[in-house]
Amino acid sequence: MRRIVPIGPYHPLQEEPEFFKLIVEGEKVVDLEINIGYNHRGHEFISQTLTWDQVSFLVERICGICSDSHPYAYVLAVEDIVHITAPPRAQYIRTIIGELERIHSHYLWLGLAGHFIGYNTVWMWVWRYREPLLDLFELIMGNRNHYAINKIGGARRDILPEDYPKIEKYLDLLEKKNTMFTNAILDDPVIRARLENVGVLTKEDAIAYAVTGPTARGSGYACDVRKDDPYDAYDKVDWNMVVFPEGDVLAKAKVRLIECHESIKIVRQCLKDMPDGPIETRVDEIPPGEGIGRHEAPRGEVFHYVRSDGSNMPVRHKVRAPSYMNIASNVVAVRGYSIADAALVLAAVDPCYCCTERTFVYENGKKKYSGQDLLRLSWKKTEDIKRRYKK
Amino acid sequence: MGNAKLWGLKKSPWVFHLAAAPCNNCDIEILDLIAPRWDVERFGIVLIGSPRHADALLVTGVINRKTLPRVLRVYEQTPKPCLVIAIGACACSPNIFTPSYNVVGPYDKHMPVDVYIPGCPPKPETMIMGIIKALKRL
Numbered sequence: 001m002r003r004i005v006p007i008g009p010y011h012p013l014q015e016e017p018e019f020f021k022l023i024v025e026g027e028k029v030v031d032l033e034i035n036i037g038y039n040h041r042g043h044e045f046i047s048q049t050l051t052w053d054q055v056s057f058l059v060e061r062i063c064g065i066c067s068d069s070h071p072y073a074y075v076l077a078v079e080d081i082v083h084i085t086a087p088p089r090a091q092y093i094r095t096i097i098g099e100l101e102r103i104h105s106h107y108l109w110l111g112l113a114g115h116f117i118g119y120n121t122v123w124m125w126v127w128r129y130r131e132p133l134l135d136l137f138e139l140i141m142g143n144r145n146h147y148a149i150n151k152i153g154g155a156r157r158d159i160l161p162e163d164y165p166k167i168e169k170y171l172d173l174l175e176k177k178n179t180m181f182t183n184a185i186l187d188d189p190v191i192r193a194r195l196e197n198v199g200v201l202t203k204e205d206a207i208a209y210a211v212t213g214p215t216a217r218g219s220g221y222a223c224d225v226r227k228d229d230p231y232d233a234y235d236k237v238d239w240n241m242v243v244f245p246e247g248d249v250l251a252k253a254k255v256r257l258i259e260c261h262e263s264i265k266i267v268r269q270c271l272k273d274m275p276d277g278p279i280e281t282r283v284d285e286i287p288p289g290e291g292i293g294r295h296e297a298p299r300g301e302v303f304h305y306v307r308s309d310g311s312n313m314p315v316r317h318k319v320r321a322p323s324y325m326n327i328a329s330n331v332v333a334v335r336g337y338s339i340a341d342a343a344l345v346l347a348a349v350d351p352c353y354c355c356t357e358r359t360f361v362y363e364n365g366k367k368k369y370s371g372q373d374l375l376r377l378s379w380k381k382t383e384d385i386k387r388r389y390k391k
Numbered sequence: 392m393g394n395a396k397l398w399g400l401k402k403s404p405w406v407f408h409l410a411a412a413p414c415n416n417c418d419i420e421i422l423d424l425i426a427p428r429w430d431v432e433r434f435g436i437v438l439i440g441s442p443r444h445a446d447a448l449l450v451t452g453v454i455n456r457k458t459l460p461r462v463l464r465v466y467e468q469t470p471k472p473c474l475v476i477a478i479g480a481c482a483c484s485p486n487i488f489t490p491s492y493n494v495v496g497p498y499d500k501h502m503p504v505d506v507y508i509p510g511c512p513p514k515p516e517t518m519i520m521g522i523i524k525a526l527k528r529l
């Protein structure tokens with residue numbers, strides 16, 4: 001018999017308001033209906049009422065977790081209209097902050113994924129090592145989140161040479177801890193049993209749903225704006241794209257963990273090679289025209305389109321966030337799995353409703369739980385698995 | 392104020408996190424409060440899953456047309472007296488989102504707010520300070 005399990009819009013396991021209807025048959029999820037749009041604040045409209053420089057602060061507030069990605073793509077788009085590039089030092093600074101943000105975002109996901117499978121130890125540990133990174137942001141840019149490093153034509157703040165050792169020191173700590181997390185998570189039979197072969201998104205589906213970022217790379221589809229269309233310092237440093245073919249939640253976790261290693265590598269090289277010089281090119285006027293900017297955010301490709309009529313405000317600003325495509329793919333990824341797995345599968349794309357809903361959203365869905373029931377199911381299942389693995 | 396519930400509230404306030412339309416950062420910083428560095432559970436402040444058990448609401452984000460009825464329902468379900476703590480610039484006033492067609496104003500237009508904690512996002516220390524100030528006033 002089909003039953004509907006509603007989740008949201010205010011639910012203990014969600015931070016953001018969103019509403020899901022899980023259609024279940026017994027414990028199996030047969031379908032998913034998504035109703036989002038609770039977070040719509042009209043950014044694209046507000047953008048047209050602000051001046052060029054103010055917009056970068058506005059787009060930063062689209063999403064707090066990718067608060068470097070949106071301004072990054074926006075300034076690239078405006079620089080595309082003006083036909084300038086940032087000075088080399090500014091490019092390196094932006095790349096460093098972009099990569100540090102990736103680490104912070106992936107850690108956040110890892111912690112929450114631990115929380116979703118009822119493994120709060122993972123959450124607490126991972127978030128503990130995320131803290132020093134936020135301190136680093138505060139040191140460099142003056143705020144723990146919403147760092148406002150991107151400016152049309154360059155970077156707003158410089159990374160002082162006396163701060164390099166602090167960054168290096170943190171990277172050393174992080175490298176050790178990241179290896180520890182990778183080993184701990186991949187060796188843990190309970191985590192493996194919960195993540196392996198769960199929520200499989202095949203490569204065909206990944207392409208059909210046009211997913212991006214770690215969701216695509218975890219399904220064997222290699223796409224990464226940093227490699228495909230390098231900008232700033234990404235083509236001047238040596239790094240690898242991380243791709244795993246399995247498509248399950250474990251593969252997505254592996255992609256993120258190993259990507260953190262790659263990010264550490266990129267930041268190290270950037271710090272080493274960072275040229276001296278100015279950090280911004282002065283831009284006095286934005287000529288009429290249109291520009292696009294793409295940045296590989298932690299969740300996938302962020303795309304901004306801006307049109308100028310030569311005045312001091314954009315006349316059109318369009319934002320496309322990666323979660324918009326990623327969330328839709330959950331409908332296929334979640335079908336056929338149990339309710340207990342659903343929460344995790346839905347979270348596996350690292351959904352960000354703030355990004356997605358800043359514009360109109362009509363459908364798509366993911367995530368499901370039935371609160372206590374779900375927790376109980378998940379505990380029971382964990383117990384079963386433990387028993388099975390002990391034998 | 393000054394009844395038994397308020398007296399009890401001082402000791403171990405259970406808080407419910409109510410996000411209207413935030414950018415997520417205030418919410419993440421609230422979760423940071425329970426993470427090891429700040430660990431407010433030491434003081435008996437527990438993040439709970441239902442507004443019906445809550446002594447205080449931590450509200451974040453601006454309210455938009457779609458969330459307004461839901462936010463009011465959550466507020467109605469919270470047993471009174473309860474504290475409403477507005478976290479972040481968005482919850483104190485819509486600031487940058489003022490021109491938007493979908494934003495229906497800050498929390499204090501729709502419900503009584505006890506403490507305002509400005510900042511975008513406020514640092515976890517500031518949030519702790521705000522909650523303590525609210526408790527001291529009781």
Ligand code: SF4
Binds near residue numbers: 413415453481510
């Ligand atoms: S106050 Fe700032 S950090 Fe908090 S929800 Fe609003 S924009 Fe985000």
